[in-house]
Amino acid sequence: MARTVGSNGVRTAQAIRQAGVKLIYQHGYEAMSLRQLAAEVGLQSGSLYKYFENKQSLLFDIVRDHMDDLMAKADEALAGLTDPMDRLKAYVGFHLRYHMTRKAHVFIANMEIRSLEDEHRGEVVAMRRRYEGLLDTILRDGAAQGAFKVVDPRVSTYAIISMLTGICMWYRPEGRLSQDELVAIYTDLVTAGVAEPEAGLAEGQARAEAQRARA
Amino acid sequence: MARTVGSNGVRTAQAIRQAGVKLIYQHGYEAMSLRQLAAEVGLQSGSLYKYFENKQSLLFDIVRDHMDDLMAKADEALAGLTDPMDRLKAYVGFHLRYHMTRKAHVFIANMEIRSLEDEHRGEVVAMRRRYEGLLDTILRDGAAQGAFKVVDPRVSTYAIISMLTGICMWYRPEGRLSQDELVAIYTDLVTAGVAEPEAGLAEGQARAEAQRARA
DNA sequence: TACGGAAACAATCGAACGTTCTTTTTCTGT
DNA sequence: ACAGAAAAAGAACGTTCGATTGTTTCCGTA
Numbered sequence: 001m002a003r004t005v006g007s008n009g010v011r012t013a014q015a016i017r018q019a020g021v022k023l024i025y026q027h028g029y030e031a032m033s034l035r036q037l038a039a040e041v042g043l044q045s046g047s048l049y050k051y052f053e054n055k056q057s058l059l060f061d062i063v064r065d066h067m068d069d070l071m072a073k074a075d076e077a078l079a080g081l082t083d084p085m086d087r088l089k090a091y092v093g094f095h096l097r098y099h100m101t102r103k104a105h106v107f108i109a110n111m112e113i114r115s116l117e118d119e120h121r122g123e124v125v126a127m128r129r130r131y132e133g134l135l136d137t138i139l140r141d142g143a144a145q146g147a148f149k150v151v152d153p154r155v156s157t158y159a160i161i162s163m164l165t166g167i168c169m170w171y172r173p174e175g176r177l178s179q180d181e182l183v184a185i186y187t188d189l190v191t192a193g194v195a196e197p198e199a200g201l202a203e204g205q206a207r208a209e210a211q212r213a214r215a
Numbered sequence: 216m217a218r219t220v221g222s223n224g225v226r227t228a229q230a231i232r233q234a235g236v237k238l239i240y241q242h243g244y245e246a247m248s249l250r251q252l253a254a255e256v257g258l259q260s261g262s263l264y265k266y267f268e269n270k271q272s273l274l275f276d277i278v279r280d281h282m283d284d285l286m287a288k289a290d291e292a293l294a295g296l297t298d299p300m301d302r303l304k305a306y307v308g309f310h311l312r313y314h315m316t317r318k319a320h321v322f323i324a325n326m327e328i329r330s331l332e333d334e335h336r337g338e339v340v341a342m343r344r345r346y347e348g349l350l351d352t353i354l355r356d357g358a359a360q361g362a363f364k365v366v367d368p369r370v371s372t373y374a375i376i377s378m379l380t381g382i383c384m385w386y387r388p389e390g391r392l393s394q395d396e397l398v399a400i401y402t403d404l405v406t407a408g409v410a411e412p413e414a415g416l417a418e419g420q421a422r423a424e425a426q427r428a429r430a
Numbered sequence: 431t432a433c434g435g436a437a438a439c440a441a442t443c444g445a446a447c448g449t450t451c452t453t454t455t456t457c458t459g460t
Numbered sequence: 461a462c463a464g465a466a467a468a469a470g471a472a473c474g475t476t477c478g479a480t481t482g483t484t485t486c487c488g489t490a
Contacts, residue, residue, distance in 0.1 A: 002438050002484035012437080028329065030246040034478060046480075047438050055478065111326060114243065155392065155400050162381020163374050170373055177370065185370050193408035217454035217469050227467080249448065261450075262468050270448065 013051050015041045020058055025104035029059050029115040059112060060120045066105045067127040073098060074134055084142030085191070091135055092190050093183050095164045100179055103168040110165065132157055139194065149196040160190055228266050230256045235273055240319035244274050244330040274327060275335045281320040282342040288313060289349060299357030300406070306350055307405050308398050310379045315394055318383040325380065347372055354409065364411040375405055 019040040023032040034055060038045040052058045077094035081087045099106050109128075113121055136157045142148035150156050164186060171182070234255040238247040249270060253260040267273045292309035296302045314321050324343075328336055351372045357363035365371050379401060386397070 002440090002486075004438065004486080026329075028243065028245055030243055031330070033476075035476085043437095044439055045478080046440080046442095049479070050437065114241070115246070151400050151403065152392065155397065156404065158381060158385055159378050159401060159404055162384070163378035166373060166377025166381070169377070177367065182370065185366050186374060188366065189371065189374055189408040192410075193404040195407075197412075217456075217467075219468060220456070222456075222467050248446075250446080258467095259469055260448080261470075264449070265467070 012041065012043070016048065016051050016058075017062065021062055021104050021108065024059065024062070024108050024112065029055075029108075029112045056117060056120070059108075060116060060124075062105070063109050063112065063116070063120075063124055064127075066102075066109045067124060067131070070098065070109075071127065071131055074131065078134065084138055084145060084147050085195075087138045088135075088142065088148075088191065088194070089187055091138060092160075092164060092187050095161070096167055096183050096186055097179060099165055099168045100171050100173075100182070103171070106165065106168050132161060135160060142194070147196055148194045150194055156194060160193075163189070227256065227258070231263065231266050231273075232277065236277055236319050236323065239274065239277070239323050239327065244323075244327045271332060271335070274323075275331060275339075277320070278324045278327065278331070278335075278339055279342075281317075281324050282339060282346070285313065285324075286342065286346055289346065293349065299353055299360060299362050300410075302353045303350075303357065303363075303406065303409070304402055306353060307375075307379060307402050310376070311382055311398050311401055312394060314380055314383045315386050315388075315397070318386070321380065321383050347376060350375060357409070362411055363409045365409055371409060375408075378404070 016037070019037055020032075023037055023040060026032075027036075033045075034048055035045045038048055041048075052061070074091070074094055077090050078087055081090055109124070113124055116124060136153050139148060139150045139153040139156055143150045143153065167182065167186070177185075231252070234252055235247075238252055238255060241247075242251075248260075249263055250260045253263055256263075267276070289306070289309055292305050293302055296305055324339070328339055331339060351368050354363060354365045354368040354371055358365045358368065382397065382401070392400075
């Protein structure tokens with residue numbers, strides 16, 4: 001056998017990418033063999049090299065594309081919002097929903113950074129820093145306007161992102177709580193955590209809204 | 216050559232364990248080869264088998280011992296405290312300090328679970344569930360007493376633990392902020408996030424205390 | 431319908447893997 | 461001083477790995 005009937009380069013490329021995400025998520029990058037990947041797609045391992053330069057570049061492509069997508073969608077979610085509290089809530093909601101629906105990609109992008117070669121890792125770290133910068137700026141703006149009480153925006157950014165991203169460690173679509181309910185709970189936690197108690201009704205408002213969303 | 220001068224079984228065993236933690240943390244369990252580990256300790260790879268049954272059991276031993284230690288020290292940190300808010304603060308402080316000083320162990324225990332064989336993984340997951348149960352109980356007790364406003368203790372537990380554990384992704388001993396400062400910031404975030412606003416001075420108190428600790 | 435490029439196979443490479451086994455050297459207790 | 465135990469070397473095992481290459485088959489198009 002050689003070229004198989006009905007074979008199509010574009011479709012195969014997509015299948016490889018998809019299977020790659022699945023297998024790296026399940027077993028880890030190092031533990032996934034190219035023979036395993038090839039079998040998942042229905043190829044011989046050597047044939048994979050029509051579609052990527054080497055194993056490393058497959059990983060990097062997956063991570064880079066994911067980061068690009070994350071950044072673009074985040075910008076979209078925040079577009080048009082100026083009030084820091086509005087932007088914070090939008091960020092929390094976006095981040096949670098994105099991470100709930102793309103567990104595998106997120107897991108890979110966060111956990112397999114160490115498997116990237118230095119140059120590639122540098123690029124990815126820079127991208128992530130840019131993404132974290134979004135929340136950092138929101139917190140700084142909010143603090144400057146007196147809406148937030150943030151002792152250290154950098155630390156708060158790390159803390160909040162860790163908290164939100166952690167959802168992909170246990171969230172299951174068929175689970176007890178809906179996406180909306182979870183977003184409400186987390187939004188409540190985050191806004192209560194950073195809101196300036198004396199700043200108008202900010203906090204009470206957040207709790208009330210969270211309550212309403214759960215109803 | 217065979218047995219080397221000054222060789223000592225106990226010392227070598229400790230060195231292997233220590234190097235194992237370091238290398239698994241740096242490269243991941245799958246990516247760490249036994250030849251690499253042996254070289255780090257100054258042995259030939261075959262000689263390692265005097266000290267463990269196989270590669271898998273090395274990983275399991277590391278993770279199990281870590282979990283035992285974590286659980287024991289957590290119990291210790293909470294001993295004698297009955298008020299939910301006191302227990303919550305103690306939990307946060309303990310968890311952060313523990314994770315700041317044992318990054319590698321924590322990282323391995325959290326990330327290499329998937330590399331464990333089914334039976335071993337089951338044991339570790341059960342241990343982790345028990346540890347999470349500590350915080351879950353604290354939140355439920357606090358809510359029952361009206362001190363906390365917790366919509367869903369299970370979710371809040373996951374959220375808080377994710378947030379706290381995330382510190383080991385970026386904390387460096389030589390960093391800008393001291394351990395005490397970081398504990399104060401995180402404690403502030405957590406207590407503000409779960410405290411019942413109308414419950415006495417709980418929240419204001421927490422903020423004030425955090426402020427004081429930073430001074 | 432013939433041809434050139436695309437797609438995949440099949441065989442193979444050297445290196446590295448985890449593991450086992452035998453041998454050699456050092457240490458320790460009497 | 462000596463025997464046995466402990467500690468490690470070192471060679472070898474069968475596998476599997478990522479990667480390369482030459483060949484074969486299919487497809488789109490002119």
